[in-house]
Amino acid sequence: MSYLDEGGRKGIRSWIFSTDHKRIGILYLASMVFLFFVAVTIGVLMRIEQLTVHPPLFAPQTYNAFFTVHGVIMIFMFVLPGLPAVFGNFFMPILIGARDVSFPRLNLMSWYFFIAGTALVVASLFTGKGPPDTGWTFYVPFSIRTGTNVTLGVFGAFVLGGSSILTGLNFLTTIHRLRAPGMGWHRMPLFVWSLYGTAWIQVLATPIIGITLLLVIAERVFGIGVFDPAKGGDPLLYQHLFWIYSHPAVYIMILPAMGAVTEIIPTFAHKMIFGYRAIAYSSIAIAFLGSVVWGHHMFTSGMSETANLVFSLLTFIVAVPSAIKVFNWTATLHKGSIEVRPPMLFALTFIFLFCIGGLTGLMQGALAVNVQVHDTYWIVGHFHYVMFGGAGMGFFAALLYWFPKMFGKTYNEKAAMLSWIPIFVGFNMLYFGMLVLGYMGMPRRYFTHLPQYHTGQVIASVGSFILAIGLVIFFANLIVALFKGKKAEQNPWGGVTLEWQIPTPPPLENFSVIPTIKERPYIFNPEASR
Amino acid sequence: MKRGCSAGIPGDKGVMQMAEAHVHTVPYRTFVRVWLLLLLLTAVLVLTSRLWHQALSVWAMLVLTPIKAGLVLFYFMHLKYEKPYLRALVFLTLGLLTMVIGLLFFDILNR
Amino acid sequence: MSDSAATPPLVRKDSHKDYEGAKLGMWLFLFTEILLFGGLFILYSAYRSRYPMEFHEGGQHLNVVIGVANTIILLTSSLTVALSLTAIQKGNRRLCALCLAATIILGLSFLVNKYIEWSGEIRHGLYPNSPVLLRRPHGDQIFFGLYYSMTGLHGLHVIAGIIVLSTMLILVARRKITSTDFNKLENGGLYWHLVDVIWIFLLPLFYLAA
Numbered sequence: 001m002s003y004l005d006e007g008g009r010k011g012i013r014s015w016i017f018s019t020d021h022k023r024i025g026i027l028y029l030a031s032m033v034f035l036f037f038v039a040v041t042i043g044v045l046m047r048i049e050q051l052t053v054h055p056p057l058f059a060p061q062t063y064n065a066f067f068t069v070h071g072v073i074m075i076f077m078f079v080l081p082g083l084p085a086v087f088g089n090f091f092m093p094i095l096i097g098a099r100d101v102s103f104p105r106l107n108l109m110s111w112y113f114f115i116a117g118t119a120l121v122v123a124s125l126f127t128g129k130g131p132p133d134t135g136w137t138f139y140v141p142f143s144i145r146t147g148t149n150v151t152l153g154v155f156g157a158f159v160l161g162g163s164s165i166l167t168g169l170n171f172l173t174t175i176h177r178l179r180a181p182g183m184g185w186h187r188m189p190l191f192v193w194s195l196y197g198t199a200w201i202q203v204l205a206t207p208i209i210g211i212t213l214l215l216v217i218a219e220r221v222f223g224i225g226v227f228d229p230a231k232g233g234d235p236l237l238y239q240h241l242f243w244i245y246s247h248p249a250v251y252i253m254i255l256p257a258m259g260a261v262t263e264i265i266p267t268f269a270h271k272m273i274f275g276y277r278a279i280a281y282s283s284i285a286i287a288f289l290g291s292v293v294w295g296h297h298m299f300t301s302g303m304s305e306t307a308n309l310v311f312s313l314l315t316f317i318v319a320v321p322s323a324i325k326v327f328n329w330t331a332t333l334h335k336g337s338i339e340v341r342p343p344m345l346f347a348l349t350f351i352f353l354f355c356i357g358g359l360t361g362l363m364q365g366a367l368a369v370n371v372q373v374h375d376t377y378w379i380v381g382h383f384h385y386v387m388f389g390g391a392g393m394g395f396f397a398a399l400l401y402w403f404p405k406m407f408g409k410t411y412n413e414k415a416a417m418l419s420w421i422p423i424f425v426g427f428n429m430l431y432f433g434m435l436v437l438g439y440m441g442m443p444r445r446y447f448t449h450l451p452q453y454h455t456g457q458v459i460a461s462v463g464s465f466i467l468a469i470g471l472v473i474f475f476a477n478l479i480v481a482l483f484k485g486k487k488a489e490q491n492p493w494g495g496v497t498l499e500w501q502i503p504t505p506p507p508l509e510n511f512s513v514i515p516t517i518k519e520r521p522y523i524f525n526p527e528a529s530r
Numbered sequence: 531m532k533r534g535c536s537a538g539i540p541g542d543k544g545v546m547q548m549a550e551a552h553v554h555t556v557p558y559r560t561f562v563r564v565w566l567l568l569l570l571l572t573a574v575l576v577l578t579s580r581l582w583h584q585a586l587s588v589w590a591m592l593v594l595t596p597i598k599a600g601l602v603l604f605y606f607m608h609l610k611y612e613k614p615y616l617r618a619l620v621f622l623t624l625g626l627l628t629m630v631i632g633l634l635f636f637d638i639l640n641r
Numbered sequence: 642m643s644d645s646a647a648t649p650p651l652v653r654k655d656s657h658k659d660y661e662g663a664k665l666g667m668w669l670f671l672f673t674e675i676l677l678f679g680g681l682f683i684l685y686s687a688y689r690s691r692y693p694m695e696f697h698e699g700g701q702h703l704n705v706v707i708g709v710a711n712t713i714i715l716l717t718s719s720l721t722v723a724l725s726l727t728a729i730q731k732g733n734r735r736l737c738a739l740c741l742a743a744t745i746i747l748g749l750s751f752l753v754n755k756y757i758e759w760s761g762e763i764r765h766g767l768y769p770n771s772p773v774l775l776r777r778p779h780g781d782q783i784f785f786g787l788y789y790s791m792t793g794l795h796g797l798h799v800i801a802g803i804i805v806l807s808t809m810l811i812l813v814a815r816r817k818i819t820s821t822d823f824n825k826l827e828n829g830g831l832y833w834h835l836v837d838v839i840w841i842f843l844l845p846l847f848y849l850a851a
Contacts, residue, residue, distance in 0.1 A: 102659065102662045102666060103666060106666075165673055168669075169666060169669045169670060169673070170666075172665075172669055173665050173666045173669065176662070176665060177659055177661065177662040177665065178662075203669055203672055203673055204623060204626060204672060204673075204676055205676075206673070207673045207674070207676035207677040207679070208676055208677075208680045210677055210680075211677050211678075211679075211680035211681060211794075212680060214794075215680075215684075215790065218769075218790060222769045222770065222789075223769050223770030224769045224770075224786045224789060224790055225770075225782045225783060225785070225786035226684055226688075226783060226786045226787060231775070231779060231782040231783065231786065232692070232778075232779025232780060232782050232783045233783065233786075234687070234688075234691070236637075237684060237687055237688075240634055240683075240687075241680055241683065241684070244630055244680075244683075291629075291630070292629065292630075292633055295633070295637070302641075303637045303641070304637050304639075304640030305640070306636050306637075306640045307633075307636040307637035307640065310633070310636050311633075311636075553730070555727055555730040555731065556723070556726075556727055557727070558724055558727055561720055561723045561724055561727070562720065564720075565716060565717065565719075565720040568716045569713065569716060572709070572712055572713070572716065572844075575844075575845065575849065576705075576709055576849065579845070579849035579850075587849070591845040595841060595842060595844075595845055598841045599838045599841050599842065602719060602834055602838050602841065603834075603838065605723075606719050606720075606722075606723045606830075606834045606837075607830075607831055607834045607835075608827075616665070616668060619668065619672075620668070620672075623672045623675060623676070624675070627675065627679045627682075627683075630679075630683065631682070631683055631686055634683060634686075634687060635686075635690070638686075638687050638690050638691070639690065
């Protein structure tokens with residue numbers, strides 16, 4: 001009897017009132033994939049707008065709403081909850097040999113906050129004077145002057161932040177308190193280490209955006225005056241507070257994806273991970289260093305030159321622990337017995353696309369380059385490489401890896417591999433195209449463009465259509481598998497972590513007997529292990 | 531049920547009944563003494579801010595306020611008697627906030 | 642080692658209790674509150690550096706007597722809630738309830754004082770977006786903006802704390818909190834103490850700056 005039908009609990013109420021971490025993970029998955037496709041659709045509409053120049057298909061105000069809502073949905077409702085909400089919830093307790101998280105009811109409340117926040121943002125689209133048009137960054141003074149529904153939208157984001165905080169709090173307590181006997185910190189799977197670092201950022205950084213968003217609301221509703229230049233407020237302080245959260249936020253997005261990739265690579269290379277401690281500690285280092293570089297979003301905003309220099313230096317340093325991980329993954333692959341099946345294909349894609357994203361990040365961390373590329377399509381290309389090519393591909397890889405375990409069904413591997421082609425080709429046409437456009441000087445968040453950028457925009461838009469088709473094939477394959485897939489075995493990939501030692505799908509409370517851990521993880525070929 | 535649970539590896543066996551855990555009951559008089567000290571420090575703070583030279587009162591604020599907060603944290607909030615890792619986490623959090631303010635001032639002071 | 646089809650044994654309700662874990666969870670929540678107010682302290686520090694004169698003089702418009710009285714009230718309420726925990730740990734249910742009640746009453750007095758205080762300031766025209774304030778220098782407007790934000794957010798937390806402690810009082814009365822199961826009261830107390838700690842910082846920043 002698996003968690004899917006345990007105790008005869010059926011029907012929608014057994015899901016939306018469930019405190020079982022596995023069901024909550026699935027609730028998140030369903031909501032997030034739906035929202036992802038809403039945001040993809042808006043993205044495609046934005047690409048169509050850039051194709052239709054004389055005249056453009058949508059009014060400028062509509063385009064402003066498009067990029068705002070696309071950003072808000074993708075960031076707050078897909079990439080930020082991301083792997084922790086789905087795979088962290090489902091697998092972290094299993095990976096440490098626990099029956100559930102420390103606070104199962106709080107876990108369900110996290111999901112309720114997620115739905116409530118989403119509902120508030122959706123409401124902001126259809127009420128009042130229309131959807132926010134400020135960009136997902138809500139910069140003052142425009143966000144306190146514009147008549148659009150900023151208050152409601154921002155409050156939705158605030159509630160979504162609450163969801164993130166509760167998840168982080170829960171995960172930290174669980175990892176500290178519920179590890180199985182024998183599982184010391186250095187015997188934890190590396191996905192758990194990545195969730196641990198992520199959880200600290202969720203708990204410590206998110207409240208800062210919380211207060212910032214509340215102050216925007218206070219500014220709009222009460223005229224409180226802390227950000228309003230007319231009252232002596234400093235718009236730059238808003239940017240500081242905003243990015244003090246939003247930069248660490250990107251590490252919430254990427255760390256778990258790196259963790260998932262770290263699980264997948266050893267399994268499909270049939271080799272122990274190279275540099276366990278390096279990967280574990282670099283996760284913590286990234287979490288820490290990521291909280292001191294936020295100024296690199298503000299190089300051209302009027303910050304002092306001293307601050308510019310300090311943040312530029314720190315930005316170069318934060319690249320180091322990420323690079324350490326890339327070296328360790330590569331070293332794991334070296335002399336491994338590599339099998340490229342769908343999870344591995346997407347994990348390798350992650351490494352490639354994340355490297356491009358990370359390297360472009362380093363480039364724009366240099367002050368002279370930044371002056372040229374800030375607020376251009378280069379930046380848009382960069383962050384899609386890291387957020388989509390990185391966190392997104394990591395999410396897809398994790399989904400392909402853990403799908404059989406979660407649902408007890410297998411998907412069509414050929415279809416998954418085939419879907420990769422339009423995804424990879426379309427992705428690079430779209431986002432490498434943007435890097436080029438930005439370098440040539442095309443500003444971002446403009447509803448139209450000058451003639452010299454048109455060819456680049458056409459290439460990017462065509463790429464986006466190809467990418468969208470690939471995404472549809474990818475998910476259609478999985479959805480068909482949900483209903484018609486063959487029954488999955490307990491351990492289809494030959495993995496060695498705890499989730500592969502329990503039935504597929506897992507039973508309620510995961511283990512009938514909590515295991516005692518006797519050795520470190522990722523030991524393949526036990527006879528050959530040193 | 532094990533006594534002396536570490537932050538390490540409880541699992542199923544680590545479930546504690548509170549009576550068996552390291553529960554330390556702080557005597558009433560400790561709390562009363564801390565409270566009296568807090569009132570005294572507040573009085574000093576208020577008096578220096580009103581009577582004395584401005585620079586001295588700023589120093590009083592910078593020194594006495596964290597001491598007061600520390601007394602509440604360590605005694606009322608039991609932090610003195612908690613496991614070391616919890617104290618470390620509190621200081622890490624406060625340290626992070628301080629560091630962020632410090633970095634911010636690279637900008638504030640130079641504009 | 643893998644399990645096959647064995648159904649997990651029925652889990653006893655209280656074997657899911659983890660005292661240390663519940664306490665850790667509460668401290669983590671307190672960290673989020675520290676960072677929430679921390680954002681406002683960040684703003685205060687930046688603006689104080691920019692408007693030193695107005696921040697220094699701004700406190701003159703505030704009622705120091707009420708500010709100090711509220712400080713004494715909160716410090717005493719921290720004492721009483723701490724005493725209530727020791728009381729229940731020693732099995733003294735009545736004393737625990739009495740101390741909790743005292744804490745709640747002190748909390749309510751804080752709010753009454755705050756109401757009196759704010760009414761006074763509002764009557765003098767010193768509230769966000771007021772015509773009086775809009776005519777004053779920028780530094781004054783920012784000072785009051787921060788004053789209302791920080792003491793306002795703090796006041797909301799006092800209200801929340803009173804609700805939490807009232808719930809604890811009910812649980813003590815119903816013997817749901819006992820000498821062997823007092824974690825909820827301890828956590829509720831931690832929340833209240835944090836509200837006190839934040840006020841310890843707010844006092845000098847606003848009232849004693851003059």
